[in-house]
Structure formats: C-alpha cells, structure tokens
Amino acid sequence: MPGRNxxxxxxxxxxPERILRAMDRxxxxxxxxxxxxxxxxxxxxxxxxxxxxxxxxxxxxxTGTGGWEAALVNTxxxxxxxxxxxxxxxxxxxxxxxxxxxxxxxxxxxxWGEGAPAERIGEILSQDREHEIKGVLIVHNETATGxxxxxxxxxxxxxxxxxxxxxxxxxxxxxxxIDFRMDEWKVDLAITGxxxxxxxxxxxxxxxxxxxALAARESARCPRVFFDFGDMLRANPSGYFPYTxxxxxxxxxxxxxxxxxxxxxxxxxxxxxxxxxxxxxxxxAWGLKLCAKAPKWQSxxxxxxxxxxxxxxxxxxxxAFRRYNLALGAGLxxxxxxxxxxxxxGDLNELxxxxxxxxxxxxxxxxxxxxxxxxxxxxxxxxxxxxAAPLLARGAATQSxxxxxxxxxxxxxxxxxRA
Ligand SMILES: *Cc1c(COP(=O)(O)O)cnc(C)c1O
Numbered sequence: 001m002p003g004r005n006x007x008x009x010x011x012x013x014x015x016p017e018r019i020l021r022a023m024d025r026x027x028x029x030x031x032x033x034x035x036x037x038x039x040x041x042x043x044x045x046x047x048x049x050x051x052x053x054x055x056x057x058x059x060x061x062x063t064g065t066g067g068w069e070a071a072l073v074n075t076x077x078x079x080x081x082x083x084x085x086x087x088x089x090x091x092x093x094x095x096x097x098x099x100x101x102x103x104x105x106x107x108x109x110x111x112w113g114e115g116a117p118a119e120r121i122g123e124i125l126s127q128d129r130e131h132e133i134k135g136v137l138i139v140h141n142e143t144a145t146g147x148x149x150x151x152x153x154x155x156x157x158x159x160x161x162x163x164x165x166x167x168x169x170x171x172x173x174x175x176x177x178i179d180f181r182m183d184e185w186k187v188d189l190a191i192t193g194x195x196x197x198x199x200x201x202x203x204x205x206x207x208x209x210x211x212x213a214l215a216a217r218e219s220a221r222c223p224r225v226f227f228d229f230g231d232m233l234r235a236n237p238s239g240y241f242p243y244t245x246x247x248x249x250x251x252x253x254x255x256x257x258x259x260x261x262x263x264x265x266x267x268x269x270x271x272x273x274x275x276x277x278x279x280x281x282x283x284x285a286w287g288l289k290l291c292a293k294a295p296k297w298q299s300x301x302x303x304x305x306x307x308x309x310x311x312x313x314x315x316x317x318x319x320a321f322r323r324y325n326l327a328l329g330a331g332l333x334x335x336x337x338x339x340x341x342x343x344x345x346g347d348l349n350e351l352x353x354x355x356x357x358x359x360x361x362x363x364x365x366x367x368x369x370x371x372x373x374x375x376x377x378x379x380x381x382x383x384x385x386x387x388a389a390p391l392l393a394r395g396a397a398t399q400s401x402x403x404x405x406x407x408x409x410x411x412x413x414x415x416x417x418r419a
Contacts (some may be wrong), residue, residue, distance in 0.1 A: 006326040008356040010143050010302035010343030011175055012195035012202055015252075019199060022247040022255035025333060029245060038250060043236060045257045046206060049198075049265070050190050050337045051176060052182035053207040058232050059253075061246045064172040065195030067205035068094050069101070070227035071168050071189035075213050077221035078102030078136055082165075083124055084137035085109075085116050088144035089332040094170060095139060101222055106133075112335065113293040115142065115149035126164065135166045141174035146290060146304035147297040148178060155185045159267030164215060172196055177272050177301045177345040188213040192346065197301070199259070199346045200252045248339020259347075269300075274387055275344045275353050276300040281383045282376030286364070289341055301345035302329065305360075306338060311369050313340040319363040326359035348385040366385045 007014055029035070046057040060066050065181040076082070080103050084095050098105050106124070110117055117136050125133060138159065141148045151169055158167060166188040168324065170316030171180050176197030177188065182190050194204035209229065217229055219294050231242035260268065280298065283290060283305055291304035307313045313331045320326040342356055357376045364371050 002361065003325065005010065006252065006321050006324075006352070006355055008343050009081060009198070009327050009329045010341060010345060011193070013197075013343065013346030014348065014352075015201060016255075016259065016347045017171070017200055018259060019252045019255045023201075023252040025248065025251060025344045028246055030245055031240065032058045033159070037125065038254060039049040039236075039239040039241075039245075042250065042253055045261070045402055047208070049257070049260060050171075050182040050192075050208045051180060051184065051265075052210075055182055055190070055210050056214060056233075058207045058209065058229060058236070059241075059245070059250075060205040060207070060227060061203060061243075061249070062205035062227075063195075063202050064170070064205060065093070065097070065142035066227065067172070067191035067193060067207050068097050068170065070102065070205060070207050070224075071209075071213075071414075072098055072101060072135075073220070073222035073224040073227055074209070074229045075166060075189065075216040075220050076103060077099075077219070079104060080134040081106065082135040082137055082168075083121065083133055085121070086113055087114055087116070087147060088139070088142035089335075090143055090170065090172070091137075091139040092333065094139065109398060111293070112145050113147065113291045113297070115147045115297050116151075116154055118150060118153035118157040121154055122161050125158060125161035128163065130162055133163070133165050135168055137168045137170075139169070139170040141178060141299050141301055142178065142305070143173040143299075143302050143329075143341075144335060145292065146302045147181055147292050147301040148174065148299045151185050151187065154312055155187075159186075166216060171300075173345065176265075178299070179269050182208055182210070186210070187215075188273075194249065194253070197345055198253065198256045200249060203246055204253065210395045221397075238356050255370075271348075272300040272345060274384070275348060276352065277387075278305065278350065278353060278380035278383045279303045279342055279344055280356065282361075285375040285379035286361065286371040288371070291335065302341055302343050304329075304331070304335070304339045305338065305373060307364070308369060311367060312337045315367045316340050316360070316363045316369070319366045320359050322364060323366065324359040326356060326363070328356075328360060350380075354384075362395050365389075 043057045061232040083106040085108040168189045169187045172193045173196045175192040190208040194200035235242045292298045317328045331339040361376045
C-alpha cells in the first residue's frame with residue numbers, strides 16, 4: 001500500500017527518524033575503553049525520566065515482561081505474600097508471572113475500567129499486623145483498558161497503614177508520557193520497556209530500584225541469573241554489562257533521552273493530555289463510551305473505545321488495517337471484540353491523531369456502526385484548534401521544539417493567533 005502505515009497501537013509506538021538514524025550503525029566492542037562514554041550517561045539520565053535521585057537504573061536486553069520478572073526475583077523469595085489488584089490483561093499477566101515464581105499473590109479483582117483501589121489496599125495492609133505481605137504490585141497505566149491509577153494515593157494508603165511492604169509499579173505505558181514520580185511516591189521498583197513512551201523498538205527492559213529495594217536483595221531467595229541485579233551492580237558503575245548489550249538499542253536510548261529532555265517532561269505530559277482530550281472529544285461525538293468508567297481513570301496514552309452491542313471491535317480493526325493502512329489496538333482477553341484501542345503515546349502530533357480518528361470512524365461506518373463520518377474528526381480538530389500553542393516562528397515549524405528559541409541564531413518571539 002502506498003503512503004505510510006498509521007501505527008496507533010499502544011506499543012510499539014512510532015520510532016522518530018532521529019532514533020532510527022542513531023541506531024543505524026556498525027557494531028563495536030562493548031568492552032572497549034570508549035564504551036562507558038555511551039553507557040554511563042544513560043544510567044544517569046534515565047533517573048530523570050523516572051524522577052528519582054536515589055534510585056538505581058538497570059537496563060536489560062528484554063521487554064517489559066522481563067522488567068516485571070527482574071523487579072520481583074531480585075527482591076522476593078518463593079512463598080512470599082504480595083497483593084496485586086487486577087483490572088486488565090497486563091495486571092493479570094504480571095500476577096501470573098509472580099505466581100509462576102512461587103509467590104503467594106492475594107489478587108484483588110477490580111472491575112475492568114477502574115484502577116487500583118487505594119483504600120482497600122490500605123485496609124488489607126493495616127490488618128496485616130505481622131507484616132507478612134512483602135509487596136504491593138500496581139500497574140500504573142493499564143494499557144488493556146485505558147485506565148490510569150493513582151499511585152500517589154496507593155502510597156498514601158500504605159503509609160497510613162504504616163506497612164513496610166515494597167511498592168512495585170509497572171510504568172511501561174506511562175513512564176515518559178504520563179506524570180510519574182518515583183521518589184515522591186516512594187516507588188521501590190519502577191518498570192518500563194523501550195517500545196512505548198521511549199519511542200524505541202521493543203528490546204529493553206528498564207527497572208529502577210530504590211535503596212530499600214536494593215537492601216531487600218540481600219534476603220531475596222528467588223532464583224535469578226540473567227536478571228540478577230548483583231551482576232549488573234558489579235559491571236554497570238564502570239559502564240559495562242555482565243553480558244553483551246544490544247548496542248543499537250543503547251544508541252537509540254541515548255537519542256530518545258535527548259529528545260525527551262529537549263521537549264521537557266512537563267511539556268510531554270501536557271502534549272499527551274491534550275492529544276488524549278482530542279480523542280475523547282471524538283469518542284463523545286461518535287456517541288460511544290470509553291472502557292474507563294470515570295474521567296479520573298482516563299488514560300492519556302491509550303483510549304479503549306467500546307463498540308456498541310451487536311458489533312465486533314475486531315472487525316473495525318481488521319477493516320482499518322486492510323482498507324486504510326491504520327493499525328488500531330485490539331481488545332484483550334475478556335475485552336476481545338468489545339472494544340478497539342487508539343494508542344496516543346510517543347512521537348505524535350495533532351494531525352497524525354486526526355488521521356487515526358478519521359480512519360477509525362471510516363472503518364466503524366464500514367462495518368455498520370452508526371457513527372457520522374467526520375464527526376469525531378471535527379470534534380477533535382476544534383479541540384486542537386482551541387487549545388493550540390502559539391504559532392511557531394517562520395522557518396521553525398519542521399525543526400525540533402528547541403529550534404524555536406534559536407532560529408536564526410537568536411531568540412525568535414512566538415506569534416499568537418486567536419481562534
Ligand atoms: C506493553 C506493556 C507491558 C510489557 O509488555 P512487553 O510486550 O513484555 O514489552 C507491560 N505492562 C504494560 C502496562 C504494558 O503496556
């Protein structure tokens with residue numbers, strides 16, 4: 001098919017040209033004296049993305065699933081009790097992984113479409129006087145349902161219960177896109193993968209561990225080899241790895257961290273919020289509902305859109321792909337067929353998203369869903385117009401955001417246009 005594929009699954013996300021170019025290079029000796037120039041700054045700069053100063057970043061050649069495993073096996077022992085709310089396919093899979101490692105998981109089932117029940121977690125912890133519970137596992141952004149949980153509220157509940165359990169947070173589809181504060185929320189293990197907010201291909205699992213998590217390592221008896229923090233801690237400070245790292249991925253990560261820092265985390269979060277609001281305006285215009293049950297749960301990185309009774313979300317996805325070259329996310333597990341998802345994270349702007357919204361409404365119409373073609377696009381476009389940033393200086397529009405200040409070698413004032 002001519003033209004670009006419109007990739008709107010919530011991971012892997014679009015890889016910017018800058019990152020593709022940075023990754024396209026010859027292999028080199030990962031034990032050379034020059035290699036640490038690449039790697040040492042990565043560990044340092046990753047901490048900014050996690051918003052931690054005391055945490056320790058680990059980079060594994062793996063995916064988010066490997067990050068889940070690394071976080072658990074380095075800090076827990078078989079038979080340890082943990083609690084984990086389950087409100088979507090990703091929380092489900094993490095629980096399954098924990099169980100297969102011999103952990104005893106108290107599963108708190110929550111309706112899919114809601115998020116972590118901070119109060120219930122607090123009550124369970126306050127009843128655990130012997131401190132038998134060793135960890136609380138939270139998926140910050142449940143990608144299957146488009147729900148973001150309030151990790152700060154979970155921390156508050158844990159503190160109110162005066163419970164020493166470690167706080168484990170899956171931030172795979174939030175870190176680098178939605179506000180995440182490892183130190184402020186006292187997250188002990190924060191996990192992400194490369195193919196979501198970091199705008200890279202899949203292939204890296206990144207875990208940040210708090211000092212408390214690193215101390216828990218001493219008594220943790222889960223078997224671990226490939227994911228052992230200890231081997232990493234011996235090699236990483238000097239810029240090396242215990243085994244061969246994925247060199248293109250590390251160069252890609254270098255570029256990704258540069259892109260994130262040029263735009264600035266707060267601007268990135270605001271952009272994701274605004275892009276998501278446009279999608280939500282489109283969903284309202286279609287007369288459809290999100291899987292997220294209340295506005296406080298709505299995710300700024302993925303919208304899970306329920307199709308009306310009698311229609312199959314998988315048909316929408318199939319037509320969108322085969323007719324319009326648009327990739328939408330599927331409904332997973334118990335949501336299969338009931339919804340489709342628009343991923344809106346990473347390297348994205350308004351017009352890209354309007355393309356996805358147009359494709360989604362065309363495909364919905366094609367399979368017989370009674371939406372008005374153009375209605376979602378119109379609603380989102382009006383929202384984006386009404387909330388647009390000041391005009392870029394002439395000549396700066398196709399450059400990186402920082403070029404605005406430096407176009408022509410000096411600061412160029414922005415021009416404002418009103419609606
Ligand atoms: C994508 C994702 C994962 C990890 O999946 P991998 O395919 O192993 O990278 C984990 N949790 C969430 C919330 C995700 O969105």
